[in-house]
Amino acid sequence: MSGQPKNTGFMPKHQDEAAGFSYWETKGWLQDLDAVVVGGGIVGMSAALHLRANHPDWHILILDCTTLGGATTRNAGFACFGSPSELLEDWKQLGAESTVDLVKMRWEGLRVLRQTWGDDAIGYQACGAIEAFTDADLMDACNEALPDLNEALTDVLGHPPF
Incomplete structure (x- = not known):
């Protein structure tokens, strides 16, 4: 037992192996x-x-x-289709059409969630959102992109989102 401190607990022989199913x-x-x-x-x-x-x-x-x-019990308790900075990054990475398709899927998912459970049961409130920036350049880029984002997403959401 040289090298081991006294009064320590015993380690299992195979601690990395799962117990398996009964x-x-x-x-x-x-x-x-x-x-x-x-x-x-x-x-x-x-x-x-x-x-x-x-x-x-x-x-x-x-x-x-x-x-x-999973993440449901650890999130911040909000449902959204994407903030301007998130959507701007999607737009850059995926392109305009794929970003609009992504928002369509998110919006449809929120619609199905609300239809399945009801707004009261899930505590849904359409209260809008605010995005806070610590990077002035990112804020300027988002402000410049808002007209394009609004134009692209109005048909999906039924109104300009930003």
């Missing part, structure tokens, strides 16, 4: 799966609900690395 877990949960959803947060659970609605006879497994649902 016989009952394997037989009851992991056989004959039709779909596996990775993530038990709001997105994963919504995906699982839609799978169940479209395929009521399917065996669906939801996996998450935590006991509660």
